[in-house]
Amino acid sequence: MKTVFQIIAISFVLLAAGCGPETSYIDTMHDSGKAVMALDYRDFDQAASEMVQSMLASGAVKKADGSRYVMATGRIVNDTMQRIDTDQLMAKVEQELLNSGQVVMSSAVGSKTDQMIYDTRDLKDSDVGDEFNQDTVAAKGQLIAPELSVSGKIFQRNIRYDKGHQQVEYYFQLQVTNLTNGLRFWQNETLIGKRGSNKSVAW
Amino acid sequence: MKTIISILFFAVVLAFAGCDKHEQIHLRSEVANDNLANNIVTRPVAFAFSALIGEGIEISEAVMRRNKGGFLELNVNGFNNSQFTKKFQYRVEWLDQDGVVIQTKTSVWQRMSAMGKSQFSFKVVAPRAEAVNFRMDTRKWE
Incomplete structure:
Protein backbone atom coordinates (compact mmCIF):
# COMPACT_ATOMS: atom_id res chain seq x y z
CA MET A 1 0.00 0.00 0.00
CA LYS A 2 2.86 2.37 0.93
CA THR A 3 4.50 1.69 -2.43
CA VAL A 4 1.28 2.57 -4.27
CA PHE A 5 1.09 5.93 -2.43
CA GLN A 6 4.70 6.64 -3.26
CA ILE A 7 4.13 5.92 -6.95
CA ILE A 8 1.03 8.18 -6.98
CA ALA A 9 2.93 10.98 -5.20
CA ILE A 10 5.84 10.79 -7.66
CA SER A 11 3.36 10.80 -10.57
CA PHE A 12 1.75 14.00 -9.23
CA VAL A 13 5.12 15.69 -8.84
CA LEU A 14 6.10 14.74 -12.38
CA LEU A 15 2.76 15.95 -13.75
CA ALA A 16 3.01 19.26 -11.90
CA ALA A 17 6.56 19.78 -13.17
CA GLY A 18 5.37 19.42 -16.74
CA CYS A 19 2.56 21.98 -16.38
CA GLY A 20 4.67 25.16 -16.34
CA PRO A 21 4.96 27.38 -19.41
CA GLU A 22 7.53 26.13 -21.87
CA THR A 23 10.68 28.09 -22.51
CA SER A 24 11.13 28.99 -26.14
CA TYR A 25 13.56 31.00 -28.22
CA ILE A 26 12.56 34.48 -29.38
CA ASP A 27 12.42 34.78 -33.15
CA THR A 28 14.50 37.96 -33.19
CA MET A 29 14.26 38.23 -36.98
CA HIS A 30 10.46 38.27 -37.13
CA ASP A 31 9.39 38.81 -33.55
CA SER A 32 5.69 39.64 -33.44
CA GLY A 33 5.50 39.45 -29.66
CA LYS A 34 3.47 41.97 -27.73
CA ALA A 35 4.98 45.29 -26.78
CA VAL A 36 6.16 45.71 -23.20
CA MET A 37 6.22 48.94 -21.21
CA ALA A 38 9.91 48.69 -20.44
CA LEU A 39 12.59 49.01 -23.11
CA ASP A 40 13.28 45.72 -24.84
CA TYR A 41 15.71 44.66 -27.55
CA ARG A 42 13.33 45.76 -30.34
CA ASP A 43 13.41 49.32 -29.04
CA PHE A 44 17.20 49.37 -28.96
CA ASP A 45 17.34 47.85 -32.46
CA GLN A 46 15.00 50.50 -33.80
CA ALA A 47 16.74 53.39 -32.06
CA ALA A 48 20.20 52.23 -33.18
CA SER A 49 19.02 51.72 -36.75
CA GLU A 50 17.51 55.21 -36.94
CA MET A 51 20.60 56.79 -35.36
CA VAL A 52 23.04 55.11 -37.73
CA GLN A 53 20.98 55.90 -40.80
CA SER A 54 20.60 59.53 -39.79
CA MET A 55 24.32 59.89 -39.10
CA LEU A 56 25.41 58.30 -42.36
CA ALA A 57 22.80 60.18 -44.42
CA SER A 58 23.97 63.51 -43.01
CA GLY A 59 27.48 63.06 -44.38
CA ALA A 60 28.84 64.25 -41.01
CA VAL A 61 31.28 61.34 -40.72
CA LYS A 62 32.50 61.43 -44.32
CA LYS A 63 35.97 62.91 -44.54
CA ALA A 64 36.69 65.07 -47.56
CA ASP A 65 39.96 63.27 -48.36
CA GLY A 66 38.32 59.82 -48.23
CA SER A 67 40.18 58.68 -45.12
CA ARG A 68 38.44 57.58 -41.93
CA TYR A 69 37.63 59.65 -38.88
CA VAL A 70 38.87 58.41 -35.52
CA MET A 71 35.93 58.43 -33.13
CA ALA A 72 35.82 57.88 -29.38
CA THR A 73 32.73 56.96 -27.40
CA GLY A 74 32.00 59.59 -24.81
CA ARG A 75 29.55 59.48 -21.96
CA ILE A 76 26.15 57.91 -22.62
CA VAL A 77 23.88 58.76 -19.71
CA ASN A 78 21.11 56.42 -18.65
CA ASP A 79 18.48 58.71 -17.13
CA THR A 80 15.67 56.15 -17.20
CA MET A 81 14.17 54.26 -14.30
CA GLN A 82 15.60 51.05 -15.70
CA ARG A 83 18.94 49.43 -15.20
CA ILE A 84 20.21 49.71 -18.73
CA ASP A 85 23.66 49.01 -20.00
CA THR A 86 23.97 51.78 -22.59
CA ASP A 87 26.10 49.40 -24.63
CA GLN A 88 22.82 47.85 -25.73
CA LEU A 89 22.51 50.93 -27.93
CA MET A 90 26.11 51.89 -28.51
CA ALA A 91 27.48 48.48 -29.45
CA LYS A 92 25.12 48.42 -32.43
CA VAL A 93 25.85 52.02 -33.40
CA GLU A 94 29.63 51.54 -33.14
CA GLN A 95 29.51 48.28 -35.09
CA GLU A 96 27.64 49.87 -37.96
CA LEU A 97 29.86 52.95 -37.99
CA LEU A 98 32.95 50.75 -38.11
CA ASN A 99 31.47 48.66 -40.91
CA SER A 100 30.49 51.77 -42.86
CA GLY A 101 34.17 52.29 -43.63
CA GLN A 102 34.01 55.98 -42.72
CA VAL A 103 34.87 55.75 -39.04
CA VAL A 104 37.37 53.87 -36.90
CA MET A 105 36.59 53.71 -33.19
CA SER A 106 39.19 54.46 -30.52
CA SER A 107 39.81 52.15 -27.57
CA ALA A 108 42.50 54.46 -26.19
CA VAL A 109 40.23 57.08 -24.65
CA GLY A 110 36.60 57.51 -23.74
CA SER A 111 34.09 55.22 -22.09
CA LYS A 112 35.22 52.22 -24.13
CA THR A 113 38.88 52.42 -23.12
CA ASP A 114 40.73 49.15 -23.29
CA GLN A 115 42.91 49.12 -20.18
CA MET A 116 45.24 46.60 -21.83
CA ILE A 117 46.63 49.43 -24.00
CA TYR A 118 48.09 51.02 -20.86
CA ASP A 119 48.92 47.79 -19.06
CA THR A 120 51.16 46.69 -21.94
CA ARG A 121 52.89 50.07 -21.97
CA ASP A 122 53.57 49.77 -18.27
CA LEU A 123 55.69 46.73 -19.07
CA LYS A 124 58.56 49.06 -19.96
CA ASP A 125 59.08 50.24 -16.44
CA SER A 126 57.71 47.31 -14.46
CA ASP A 127 59.65 44.77 -12.43
CA VAL A 128 58.92 42.15 -15.06
CA GLY A 129 59.95 44.46 -17.91
CA ASP A 130 63.14 42.46 -18.47
CA GLU A 131 61.01 39.45 -19.29
CA PHE A 132 59.69 41.14 -22.43
CA ASN A 133 61.44 41.90 -25.64
CA GLN A 134 61.31 45.70 -25.49
CA ASP A 135 61.08 45.91 -29.28
CA THR A 136 57.65 44.29 -29.02
CA VAL A 137 56.41 46.80 -26.46
CA ALA A 138 54.56 49.74 -28.03
CA ALA A 139 56.82 52.76 -28.39
CA LYS A 140 55.86 56.22 -27.22
CA GLY A 141 53.78 58.40 -29.50
CA GLN A 142 51.97 55.57 -31.25
CA LEU A 143 48.43 56.19 -30.03
CA ILE A 144 46.12 58.12 -32.31
CA ALA A 145 43.98 60.81 -30.73
CA PRO A 146 40.30 60.81 -31.65
CA GLU A 147 38.91 63.52 -33.90
CA LEU A 148 35.25 62.91 -33.15
CA SER A 149 33.33 61.94 -30.07
CA VAL A 150 29.89 60.38 -29.86
CA SER A 151 27.95 60.99 -26.68
CA GLY A 152 24.34 61.03 -25.62
CA LYS A 153 21.56 60.30 -23.25
CA ILE A 154 18.58 57.99 -22.82
CA PHE A 155 15.82 59.37 -20.66
CA GLN A 156 12.30 58.49 -19.71
CA ARG A 157 9.11 60.39 -18.92
CA ASN A 158 6.16 58.71 -17.22
CA ILE A 159 2.82 60.42 -17.76
CA ARG A 160 -0.55 59.50 -16.32
CA TYR A 161 -2.75 59.10 -19.40
CA ASP A 162 -6.08 58.40 -17.73
CA LYS A 163 -7.36 56.56 -14.70
CA GLY A 164 -6.16 53.14 -15.77
CA HIS A 165 -3.42 53.94 -18.28
CA GLN A 166 0.01 55.47 -18.32
CA GLN A 167 2.16 56.79 -21.12
CA VAL A 168 5.88 56.19 -21.07
CA GLU A 169 8.13 58.15 -23.40
CA TYR A 170 11.70 57.08 -24.01
CA TYR A 171 14.05 59.56 -25.65
CA PHE A 172 17.29 58.43 -27.26
CA GLN A 173 19.64 61.31 -28.00
CA LEU A 174 23.07 61.09 -29.62
CA GLN A 175 25.46 63.75 -30.83
CA VAL A 176 28.78 63.80 -32.66
CA THR A 177 31.29 66.48 -31.71
CA ASN A 178 34.48 67.47 -33.48
CA LEU A 179 37.10 67.30 -30.72
CA THR A 180 39.48 69.68 -32.53
CA ASN A 181 37.19 72.67 -32.52
CA GLY A 182 34.33 71.61 -30.25
CA LEU A 183 31.73 71.99 -32.99
CA ARG A 184 28.80 69.62 -33.06
CA PHE A 185 28.61 67.89 -36.44
CA TRP A 186 25.45 65.90 -35.97
CA GLN A 187 22.73 65.12 -33.48
CA ASN A 188 19.53 63.15 -33.49
CA GLU A 189 16.69 62.20 -31.20
CA THR A 190 14.53 59.10 -31.46
CA LEU A 191 11.33 58.88 -29.46
CA ILE A 192 9.77 55.58 -28.53
CA GLY A 193 6.40 56.01 -26.83
CA LYS A 194 4.29 53.36 -25.15
CA ARG A 195 0.83 53.47 -23.64
CA GLY A 196 -0.43 50.76 -21.37
CA SER A 197 -1.97 49.74 -18.11
CA ASN A 198 -1.04 51.51 -14.91
CA LYS A 199 -0.35 48.07 -13.50
CA SER A 200 2.53 47.56 -15.93
CA VAL A 201 5.82 48.57 -14.44
CA ALA A 202 8.17 50.57 -16.62
CA TRP A 203 11.31 50.07 -14.57
CA MET B 1 -36.64 73.71 -66.37
CA VAL B 41 -24.27 60.71 -44.44
CA THR B 42 -21.90 59.21 -47.01
CA ARG B 43 -18.80 58.94 -44.78
CA PRO B 44 -19.92 55.91 -42.73
CA VAL B 45 -20.91 54.19 -45.97
CA ALA B 46 -17.51 54.94 -47.49
CA PHE B 47 -15.72 53.58 -44.40
CA ALA B 48 -17.83 50.43 -44.38
CA PHE B 49 -17.26 49.90 -48.10
CA SER B 50 -13.51 50.45 -47.69
CA ALA B 51 -13.37 47.79 -44.98
CA LEU B 52 -15.56 45.46 -47.03
CA ILE B 53 -13.40 45.51 -50.14
CA GLY B 54 -10.19 45.46 -48.07
CA GLU B 55 -8.46 48.58 -49.29
CA GLY B 56 -4.87 48.93 -48.19
CA ILE B 57 -1.43 50.32 -48.89
CA GLU B 58 -0.06 50.87 -52.37
CA ILE B 59 3.57 51.73 -53.15
CA SER B 60 3.64 54.27 -55.94
CA GLU B 61 7.37 54.94 -56.15
CA ALA B 62 10.68 53.59 -54.84
CA VAL B 63 13.54 55.92 -55.72
CA MET B 64 17.18 55.01 -55.11
CA ARG B 65 20.02 57.51 -55.07
CA ARG B 66 23.50 57.97 -53.61
CA ASN B 67 23.50 60.50 -50.79
CA LYS B 68 26.31 62.92 -50.00
CA GLY B 69 27.87 60.36 -47.68
CA GLY B 70 28.20 57.95 -50.61
CA PHE B 71 25.53 55.56 -49.33
CA LEU B 72 22.55 54.23 -51.22
CA GLU B 73 19.32 55.83 -50.10
CA LEU B 74 15.84 54.48 -50.73
CA ASN B 75 12.88 56.84 -50.75
CA VAL B 76 9.54 55.06 -50.77
CA ASN B 77 6.34 56.92 -51.63
CA GLY B 78 2.95 55.33 -51.29
CA PHE B 79 -0.72 55.86 -50.79
CA ASN B 80 -3.13 54.43 -48.27
CA ASN B 81 -6.24 53.60 -50.29
CA SER B 82 -8.15 52.66 -47.17
CA GLN B 83 -10.40 55.08 -45.30
CA PHE B 84 -8.75 53.89 -42.09
CA THR B 85 -5.28 54.62 -40.75
CA LYS B 86 -3.01 51.72 -41.72
CA LYS B 87 -0.22 50.76 -39.37
CA PHE B 88 2.41 48.48 -40.76
CA GLN B 89 6.05 47.54 -40.41
CA TYR B 90 8.68 47.38 -43.09
CA ARG B 91 12.17 45.99 -43.28
CA VAL B 92 14.72 46.79 -45.95
CA GLU B 93 17.61 44.47 -46.71
CA TRP B 94 20.50 45.66 -48.82
CA LEU B 95 22.09 43.62 -51.57
CA ASP B 96 25.59 43.90 -52.94
CA GLN B 97 26.49 43.65 -56.62
CA ASP B 98 26.39 39.84 -56.44
CA GLY B 99 22.88 39.93 -55.00
CA VAL B 100 24.09 38.82 -51.58
CA VAL B 101 22.31 40.29 -48.55
CA ILE B 102 24.54 42.61 -46.55
CA GLN B 103 24.33 41.73 -42.86
CA THR B 104 23.62 44.87 -40.91
CA LYS B 105 22.05 45.87 -37.62
CA THR B 106 20.00 48.52 -39.41
CA SER B 107 17.87 45.94 -41.25
CA VAL B 108 15.22 45.74 -38.56
CA TRP B 109 11.44 46.05 -38.64
CA GLN B 110 10.52 49.71 -38.57
CA ARG B 111 7.07 51.01 -37.77
CA MET B 112 5.06 53.16 -40.15
CA SER B 113 1.60 54.65 -39.97
CA ALA B 114 -0.36 56.11 -42.89
CA MET B 115 -3.62 57.96 -42.42
CA GLY B 116 -6.63 57.04 -44.53
CA LYS B 117 -6.70 58.21 -48.17
CA SER B 118 -3.31 59.83 -47.72
CA GLN B 119 0.14 59.77 -49.16
CA PHE B 120 3.04 58.60 -47.02
CA SER B 121 6.76 58.33 -47.52
CA PHE B 122 9.80 57.08 -45.69
CA LYS B 123 13.52 56.97 -46.26
CA VAL B 124 15.99 54.19 -45.55
CA VAL B 125 19.76 54.51 -45.82
CA ALA B 126 22.14 51.65 -46.56
CA PRO B 127 24.96 51.61 -44.00
CA ARG B 128 27.52 50.22 -46.47
CA ALA B 129 28.82 51.72 -49.67
CA GLU B 130 28.75 48.30 -51.39
CA ALA B 131 24.93 48.22 -51.39
CA VAL B 132 23.62 48.50 -54.95
CA ASN B 133 20.10 47.17 -54.59
CA PHE B 134 17.49 46.40 -51.98
CA ARG B 135 14.52 44.24 -51.13
CA MET B 136 11.75 45.29 -48.81
CA ASP B 137 9.26 43.28 -46.82
CA THR B 138 6.18 44.44 -44.94
CA ARG B 139 3.96 43.04 -42.24
CA LYS B 140 0.97 44.16 -40.25
CA TRP B 141 1.76 46.19 -37.16
CA GLU B 142 -0.40 44.59 -34.47
Missing part, protein backbone atom coordinates in the same frame (compact mmCIF):
# COMPACT_ATOMS: atom_id res chain seq x y z
CA LYS B 2 -33.66 73.03 -68.61
CA THR B 3 -31.83 76.00 -67.07
CA ILE B 4 -32.44 74.74 -63.53
CA ILE B 5 -31.10 71.29 -64.43
CA SER B 6 -28.05 72.91 -66.04
CA ILE B 7 -27.38 75.03 -62.93
CA LEU B 8 -27.73 71.97 -60.67
CA PHE B 9 -25.40 70.00 -62.94
CA PHE B 10 -22.76 72.73 -62.82
CA ALA B 11 -23.16 72.99 -59.04
CA VAL B 12 -22.48 69.26 -58.69
CA VAL B 13 -19.50 69.46 -61.02
CA LEU B 14 -18.08 72.43 -59.10
CA ALA B 15 -18.63 70.65 -55.79
CA PHE B 16 -16.52 67.70 -56.96
CA ALA B 17 -13.95 69.87 -58.74
CA GLY B 18 -13.45 71.98 -55.60
CA CYS B 19 -11.77 69.10 -53.79
CA ASP B 20 -8.21 69.61 -54.96
CA LYS B 21 -7.39 73.20 -55.75
CA HIS B 22 -3.85 72.74 -54.47
CA GLU B 23 -2.24 69.38 -55.10
CA GLN B 24 0.35 69.98 -52.39
CA ILE B 25 -2.28 70.58 -49.73
CA HIS B 26 -4.46 67.73 -48.52
CA LEU B 27 -7.59 68.80 -46.67
CA ARG B 28 -9.07 65.77 -44.99
CA SER B 29 -12.71 65.04 -44.61
CA GLU B 30 -14.21 66.83 -41.62
CA VAL B 31 -11.57 69.53 -42.14
CA ALA B 32 -12.53 70.61 -45.66
CA ASN B 33 -16.05 71.54 -46.69
CA ASP B 34 -18.44 68.63 -47.00
CA ASN B 35 -19.63 67.88 -50.52
CA LEU B 36 -22.02 65.50 -52.17
CA ALA B 37 -19.51 62.65 -52.17
CA ASN B 38 -18.14 63.27 -48.70
CA ASN B 39 -20.52 64.29 -45.98
CA ILE B 40 -21.91 63.14 -42.68
